Amino acid sequence: MRKVVIAGAGMTRFTGKQPRTAIELFGDAASDAINECGIKSKQVQALFMGNYLGDFEEGQAQLQAFTADYLGLAGIPANRYENACASASAAIRDAFIWVASGQYDIVLAGGAECATKMGTPLATRTFAMSSDSRYEYAAGVTFPGVFAMLAHLYSRRYNIPLETLKSQLYQVSINAHYYGARNPRAQFQKELTLEDARKSPVIASPLQLSDCCPFTDGAAAVIIASEEAARKLTKKPVLIAGVGQASAGSLLSQKEFLPRIRSRELAAEQSYKMSGLGPKDIGVVELHDCFSIAALIALEGLGFFPYGTAGQAVEKGETKIGGKIALNPSGGLKAKGHPVGATGAAQAFEVVRQLRGECGERQVEGVKVGMTDTLGGDGGTICNMILRRSW
């Protein structure tokens, strides 16, 4: 298979409620990605688009077809991927194989979501559709509840008193907001104080509002190209060194592994194996901190810290820029925002920019390898991708 790179990347500002459609937002992000590598639209051979709920949100299904037309790409094959919050990452992984196989040279991949028009109650209910509708949602569980349960399990499994864990979780969110305040595309560009975090309302004990990512509108896109085709497009092609994806059923079917997420361990293993790299090689990771506890679970599942120790590592500053691993310098889902169908592409956008050294005051100096990690539902899908400087 051929080497595959990301030749260009674009991303809208992530926001709360705004008037534009997912198609229009994706158009902005894709145009930036296309323009960045100086190609003409007609050079794009296919579109791979993540979107979770365009039908519920805007009454628009099959939005990839209208998106292709809107971008002047009408006629190209265009797929929509619905892998819950990992939709864009699944789209990018398929784009990867179509280029790696030699079938296409230059394609567009990414995702878009306009989740906020629904309002919080309906968004919470419809997002819960990506858990098991037969046994999980039917029992009244929505995602804040799922991750609250994981926090309790985490506390018990690793003998970490709940109050100690809560202190660690506050620090996860404080760090996220610290970087979000320095990311002009972030939804929340404001630091979070420990006092603010402590005072924030309880959502699902032990999780408070400060532990939860917001509902978000936004889009992100990347141009994926063969290494050869990319030579004409960019001086800084970012190599897709490894991809991994795995699935899991309901939480009950994962019970032997909880509070770990089994699918993550499988997907991470695939991406490490394909790239020939390991956790120690990764300088920056954009991972799925939909809730603060999810960040700890992911840091451990990806192999950055032993099980039960990620919270301590965060408290010691080991996940800050300059520490052992730079965690979510974009602000993460928590502060940058989480337009679900776009999130994986936004993670790729940040890692690409980091590897190119374009992140200003939140730049991870000299970073050569980065990783993305996207979770769909409560483990239903995990996608990982390892990106590497190739210049």
Add this chain to the structure above:
Amino acid sequence: MRKVVIAGAGMTRFTGKQPRTAIELFGDAASDAINECGIKSKQVQALFMGNYLGDFEEGQAQLQAFTADYLGLAGIPANRYENACASASAAIRDAFIWVASGQYDIVLAGGAECATKMGTPLATRTFAMSSDSRYEYAAGVTFPGVFAMLAHLYSRRYNIPLETLKSQLYQVSINAHYYGARNPRAQFQKELTLEDARKSPVIASPLQLSDCCPFTDGAAAVIIASEEAARKLTKKPVLIAGVGQASAGSLLSQKEFLPRIRSRELAAEQSYKMSGLGPKDIGVVELHDCFSIAALIALEGLGFFPYGTAGQAVEKGETKIGGKIALNPSGGLKAKGHPVGATGAAQAFEVVRQLRGECGERQVEGVKVGMTDTLGGDGGTICNMILRRSW
């Protein structure tokens, strides 16, 4: 790229309202496909699943993850494809490239839909979400209206009086029911008389109820394997000789080409080119007759008859078994039924069975090459696939 085959195929009976879920129906179809080639579940390396509206229909998004778990395949990468009525065909095409590239040897692809629980009014409204929500649905157009307009355009463009066209369309539906009556998996296993067709209520002039496919529950699945891996699985591997896919925007953006469907012409060209075959080589076609007029447009777009002449050809019996091209011997969407997210896989199921000579009284004798054609929305997606005997 490696040669890729279909090593096994399964399909539920297509029905009206029934109590099981899309996951359970897909489980039945997939189990049949898996058992047919004697593999163990753990040999399946990935799942590619088409589904249009599981979220609206059953409150279940990301259903591919729970489907994988239900089938004992938990852990494998599992994607959901939403390309409206062409969802399963898009899934199969991606499965093809993952195997062709050498990344996987044996994968499962197909689709499922439980559309009927919603009832006709909500199904009609939600299906219309795969047209352009900004300009088409907003103008009050649902799919019966879209295809009625295409019928009027067809009549005018080719100077065929509407009453003449209607007679041709009756014959399209009568043929579909003739074969459906001989397909034990069809939703409507009853012949349609000319009198029944003439008396059926007008849905959107000139289309009557007899011109429209039903809402349907059902699932279909195929095992896709490398030619080498398939040697151990089946004595009759069906070669995927060519695939094609294209997109289009709203009808307005296709106006230069109407009543033709532009994306079909692009997709068919790709599949003919990849296979090195042409319309004259195809002995059986399963094409997208969601409305009777759609069958005529497809027969022409695929190159079987000159523009404006497909209706005459149908009347002359050229599309019957034994004629120039065997059209929808399964009964087609019209009589077999149209569970949208499963339809492309059901078309593949029928062509595979035809090539293997397993279709009893609706067998196309000695057929060596077949084709599938699936339409998403009003041209938003078209997928074509050319299948060939390899023994």
